[in-house]
Amino acid sequence: MSLLEVEDLRVTFDTEAGPVEAVRGVSFSLDRERLAIVGESGSGKTMTGRALLRLIRPPGRISARRIAFDGVDMMAASERQVRALRGRRIAMVMQDPKFSLNPVMRVGDQLTEGLRRRDRMGARSAREKAAAMLEAVQIREPDRVMHAYPHELSGGMGQRVMIAMMLIPGPDLLIADEPTSALDVTVQAEVLAILDNLVRERGMGLIFISHDLRLVSRFCDRVLVMYKGRVVEELAAGRLEDARHPYTRGLMACLPRIGGDRGPLPVLERDEAWAR
Amino acid sequence: MSALIEIENLSVTFRQRGREVRAVRDVSFSVAARESFGLVGESGSGKSTILRAICGMAPVSGGSIRIGGAPAATGRAFAARVQMVFQDPYSSLHPRRTVDATLAEPLAIHGRGDRDARVLAALGDVGLDASFRFRYPHQLSGGQRQRVAIARALMLEPEILLLDEPTSALDASVQAEALNLLSRLRVERGLTFLMVSHDLAVIDHMCDAVAVMRDGAVVERLDRATLADGGAQEPYTRQLLAASAYAAPV
Ligand SMILES: Nc1ncnc2c1ncn2[C@@H]1O[C@H](COP(=O)(O)OP(=O)(O)OP(=O)(O)O)[C@@H](O)[C@H]1O
Ligand SMILES: Nc1ncnc2c1ncn2[C@@H]1O[C@H](COP(=O)(O)OP(=O)(O)OP(=O)(O)O)[C@@H](O)[C@H]1O
Ligand SMILES: [Mg+2]
Numbered sequence: 207m208s209l210l211e212v213e214d215l216r217v218t219f220d221t222e223a224g225p226v227e228a229v230r231g232v233s234f235s236l237d238r239e240r241l242a243i244v245g246e247s248g249s250g251k252t253m254t255g256r257a258l259l260r261l262i263r264p265p266g267r268i269s270a271r272r273i274a275f276d277g278v279d280m281m282a283a284s285e286r287q288v289r290a291l292r293g294r295r296i297a298m299v300m301q302d303p304k305f306s307l308n309p310v311m312r313v314g315d316q317l318t319e320g321l322r323r324r325d326r327m328g329a330r331s332a333r334e335k336a337a338a339m340l341e342a343v344q345i346r347e348p349d350r351v352m353h354a355y356p357h358e359l360s361g362g363m364g365q366r367v368m369i370a371m372m373l374i375p376g377p378d379l380l381i382a383d384e385p386t387s388a389l390d391v392t393v394q395a396e397v398l399a400i401l402d403n404l405v406r407e408r409g410m411g412l413i414f415i416s417h418d419l420r421l422v423s424r425f426c427d428r429v430l431v432m433y434k435g436r437v438v439e440e441l442a443a444g445r446l447e448d449a450r451h452p453y454t455r456g457l458m459a460c461l462p463r464i465g466g467d468r469g470p471l472p473v474l475e476r477d478e479a480w481a482r
Numbered sequence: 483m484s485a486l487i488e489i490e491n492l493s494v495t496f497r498q499r500g501r502e503v504r505a506v507r508d509v510s511f512s513v514a515a516r517e518s519f520g521l522v523g524e525s526g527s528g529k530s531t532i533l534r535a536i537c538g539m540a541p542v543s544g545g546s547i548r549i550g551g552a553p554a555a556t557g558r559a560f561a562a563r564v565q566m567v568f569q570d571p572y573s574s575l576h577p578r579r580t581v582d583a584t585l586a587e588p589l590a591i592h593g594r595g596d597r598d599a600r601v602l603a604a605l606g607d608v609g610l611d612a613s614f615r616f617r618y619p620h621q622l623s624g625g626q627r628q629r630v631a632i633a634r635a636l637m638l639e640p641e642i643l644l645l646d647e648p649t650s651a652l653d654a655s656v657q658a659e660a661l662n663l664l665s666r667l668r669v670e671r672g673l674t675f676l677m678v679s680h681d682l683a684v685i686d687h688m689c690d691a692v693a694v695m696r697d698g699a700v701v702e703r704l705d706r707a708t709l710a711d712g713g714a715q716e717p718y719t720r721q722l723l724a725a726s727a728y729a730a731p732v
């Protein structure tokens with residue numbers, strides 16, 4: 207049995223202009239490995255991640271033939287059961303960290319809240335644990351950051367605080383939505399090493415949502431390529447050059463490179479047929 | 483002729499619980515009209531703070547910022563000249579305003595006509611079709627929000643664009659379209675860019691020169707040729723470059 211099994215996942219939003227089908231029949235399974243989801247802006251990556259945690263707000267609707275996490279039927283589970291899993295066994299690093307953090311609560315209080323309430327840890331040890339996690343994600347002045355409000359952090363610091371917060375409870379499945387998009391390569395490497403270590407040593411499952419093909423080809427094991435709500439291709443991460451789908455192949459050509467000529471970058475000619 | 487953007491010995495100091503956070507320390511650089519200048523550097527090194535200081539949104543504790551020879555000002559005339567695309571579009575877009583209202587607002591404030599046509603054209607420019615026009619920010623994906631933020635900055639046809647990681651939320655294909663749009667507008671309208679990105683390939687593609695920041699200070703300044711030839715001196719810049727080269731196209 208895999209850690210996570212997803213069959214025919216769909217997410218639909220009813221809007222005034224009619225239904226928007228954000229996810230249209232996604233199936234995959236995940237073991238204790240690093241699975242990447244890549245794809246165009248708006249292709250349904252975030253909604254796929256949120257649906258796994260049943261975090262789609264009305265008027266959004268989720269349907270699936272099956273979502274099973276470690277044997278638990280997530281579609282049939284009660285809201286209470288799902289809440290007990292969320293954060294503790296399944297965590298999600300949100301794409302907009304600063305927006306997802308509580309704006310009127312100090313970072314330190316947010317980081318220690320779960321430890322104190324759920325794990326009944328004392329104030330002192332909870333703060334020590336939180337500070338250690340901030341240091342692990344390369345926050346230079348953990349003490350200052352613990353006292354800061356989210357708006358007092360830089361973009362990349364907010365991202366790392368969010369990662370630290372999700373890692374503190376030691377989840378079995380981490381869904382990381384563009385977790386390093388605001389980080390420069392040096393800090394990014396450190397953060398990826400932590401995630402990598404958790405997968406290897408602790409057997410955590412990782413869903414790594416990203417638009418950065420070069421990054422996922424180095425860092426992940428497998429890649430799902432999404433286009434307009436569907437998975438159009440699945441590849442071994444190291445073999446992106448063997449991609450068959452014209453969307454995946456086209457993507458590589460669009461990237462600027464150092465020393466390249468500065469003419470317009472190639473863009474994709476999207477084909478209606480890709481969305482079918 | 484003097485440069486369009488002149489930053490001299492700029493320092494920005496925040497106060498946090500009585501403690502000083504020196505986010506920008508004694509930074510100087512200038513950007514000529516029609517030039518595109520890049521800022522790169524470590525997370526937390528002060529890049530966004532510099533852009534915010536130019537817009538009058540950060541506590542400047544020393545030095546000066548001049549635009550076209552005059553002290554940078556706030557207010558309407560300044561806004562029409564200088565526009566910023568913020569790093570996290572979620573917090574810069576009003577949650578209860580539709581895309582349409584967000585894009586039309588600057589037009590109304592500055593008394594520009596042709597509302598509907600301009601809104602639709604701006605959406606088209608960033609690759610969003612008319613079906614997005616009446617959505618709220620929470621009904622958009624991350625990259626779609628980012629594109630609305632870019633479109634909004636372009637509504638007033640500013641002379642200077644301050645771009646904070648404008649494409650870091652976008653996949654390669656949409657990034658290529660956004661960068662092509664920005665490059666085209668720069669040529670057509672003679673725009674000046676000051677752009678932050680952690681992606682050196684994007685900086686190299688878009689910028690004529692770049693300053694590398696660390697811990698609030700500029701540690702190195704490079705023109706494009708030096709960057710491409712691997713002429714960077716600072717260990718931190720070389721580290722950045724090495725990691726980017728590793729990430730060369732497969
Ligand atoms: N509340 C909503 N109502 C209507 N449509 C929505 C809503 N929320 C999301 N969508 C649409 O669902 C689609 C998928 O969104 P999702 O956020 O999953 O994209 P994504 O792949 O994560 O993109 P990005 O890379 O830009 O973050 C998008 O086209 C988006 O506009
Ligand atoms: N309002 C504020 N109050 C206190 N400190 C702040 C505030 N805004 C920013 N800072 C601090 O200033 C420093 C520089 O932040 P800035 O946002 O400019 O970094 P950055 O170079 O843009 O980083 P990133 O690449 O992560 O976005 C950080 O240490 C940050 O914590
Ligand atoms: Mg997303």
Ligand SMILES: [Mg+2]
Nearest residue numbers: 360361530569
């Ligand atoms: Mg920043």
